[in-house]
Amino acid sequence: MKIAIASGKGGTGKTTLSTNLASYLAETNKVVLTDLDVEEPNSGLFLKSELIYSEDKYKMIPQWKESDCTLCGICQEACNYHAVIQIMDSIMVFPELCHSCYACSELCPTNALPMIPKKMGELKHYKTEQFHFVEARLSIGEEQAVPLIKQTLKYIDSNYGNDYLKIYDSPPGTSCPVIEATKEADFVILITEPTPFGLNDVILAIETMQELHKDFGIVINRYGIGNNDIVNYCHNNNIPILAKIPNDKEIAILYSKGELLYNSIPAVKAELEKIAQYISALSANYLPTQIPKNN
Amino acid sequence: MKIAFTTKGSQWDSKMDPRFGRTEYFLIYDETADTLTAVNNKDTENEAHGAGPKAAQRLAEQKAKILITGNGPGGNAATVLQKLGVDCYINAGDMSVKEAYEAFKAGQLKKL
Numbered sequence: 001m002k003i004a005i006a007s008g009k010g011g012t013g014k015t016t017l018s019t020n021l022a023s024y025l026a027e028t029n030k031v032v033l034t035d036l037d038v039e040e041p042n043s044g045l046f047l048k049s050e051l052i053y054s055e056d057k058y059k060m061i062p063q064w065k066e067s068d069c070t071l072c073g074i075c076q077e078a079c080n081y082h083a084v085i086q087i088m089d090s091i092m093v094f095p096e097l098c099h100s101c102y103a104c105s106e107l108c109p110t111n112a113l114p115m116i117p118k119k120m121g122e123l124k125h126y127k128t129e130q131f132h133f134v135e136a137r138l139s140i141g142e143e144q145a146v147p148l149i150k151q152t153l154k155y156i157d158s159n160y161g162n163d164y165l166k167i168y169d170s171p172p173g174t175s176c177p178v179i180e181a182t183k184e185a186d187f188v189i190l191i192t193e194p195t196p197f198g199l200n201d202v203i204l205a206i207e208t209m210q211e212l213h214k215d216f217g218i219v220i221n222r223y224g225i226g227n228n229d230i231v232n233y234c235h236n237n238n239i240p241i242l243a244k245i246p247n248d249k250e251i252a253i254l255y256s257k258g259e260l261l262y263n264s265i266p267a268v269k270a271e272l273e274k275i276a277q278y279i280s281a282l283s284a285n286y287l288p289t290q291i292p293k294n295n
Numbered sequence: 296m297k298i299a300f301t302t303k304g305s306q307w308d309s310k311m312d313p314r315f316g317r318t319e320y321f322l323i324y325d326e327t328a329d330t331l332t333a334v335n336n337k338d339t340e341n342e343a344h345g346a347g348p349k350a351a352q353r354l355a356e357q358k359a360k361i362l363i364t365g366n367g368p369g370g371n372a373a374t375v376l377q378k379l380g381v382d383c384y385i386n387a388g389d390m391s392v393k394e395a396y397e398a399f400k401a402g403q404l405k406k407l
Binding site for chain 1: 342343344345346348349351352355371374375378379
């Protein structure tokens with residue numbers, strides 16, 4: 001089963017929940033946690049782990065072969081991202097803008113834009129005492145998170161079967177990287193804080209998940225600050241609230257030391273147990289692949 | 296010599312646009328012919344990515360050798376402008392086009 005932990009707003013507790021939930025569930029399940037927030041992965045800060053494997057990740061980009069080019073202009077017409085443009089008598093390629101779609105390369109009548117690999121980031125595979133942890137990190141200067149997220153998901157799928165609970169710490173926001181990180185998930189946990197900012201941004205995330213036809217639930221973090229609007233919103237829209245993690249100075253202190261919370265704070269453990277129960281009930285109904293039958 | 300301004304309008308008293316890639320217009324002043332030509336750049340508003348290189352390419356067609364703007368172009372656009380041999384002058388984002396031109400002539404704008 002695949003569970004993505006996302007949020008609209010940044011800084012609402014995705015990583016805190018991901019690391020604590022992964023660790024808690026690993027006491028009774030086989031778990032792999034993946035940090036898909038490739039622009040700023042930070043789950044690893046909270047885990048004591050040993051590196052067992054790492055690899056460089058590449059994306060394919062076009063490289064201009066001046067000698068074969070007739071300057072016909074087809075490549076720049078084909079590129080929706082202006083990653084390939086003609087300036088006077090030369091073709092300029094902007095690798096960071098390239099989405100590796102191959103259109104310019106395939107459509108070039110003289111094969112003057114062959115695709116070559118370019119390093120975009122790294123994947124690292126760690127082992128903690130209870131579970132496995134995979135982190136992907138985009139190289140500095142790279143703009144496209146989606147290709148690296150895609151390759152990381154592929155790595156997880158080829159290394160872990162359906163007997164694993166796969167937890168994905170997703171990027172913040174509601175744009176392409178979040179879509180990529182959540183689109184294969186069986187269930188999405190949206191974590192928010194009970195403030196006007198938190199509500200505004202989680203509504204955007206809720207609408208995104210509805211558009212993707214995802215099954216999802218809400219976890220309220222720092223419960224006790226702000227107001228009750230998020231609770232009312234969920235009640236009025238029949239959205240399940242899975243847990244309410246209290247606002248507690250002790251949590252902030254442990255977080256600042258890079259430590260997990262639930263062993264020291266019983267209230268957090270109780271809330272994690274509620275989430276575990278919910279997931280367990282879901283997984284009982286969950287079938288890995290449902291192929292529609294033709295009557 | 297042709298001078299390009301990033302602007303919000305097509306007149307000498309129009310406001311400058313501090314942005315490069317997503318500027319509303321390029322206003323081209325041909326000093327020799329004493330003519331002012333506006334090039335609409337508003338369609339870059341719809342570009343999620345690559346507005347800078349696209350705007351730089353549009354500017355290339357105008358054959359301007361000087362660019363007067365506000366914040367200055369980003370990395371990708373700067374690469375194109377360098378290739379074109381366009382000199383960039385910045386920090387004119389809060390001026391009118393006329394004020395920006397006068398400041399340029401008086402040597403008061405910062406060259407990138």
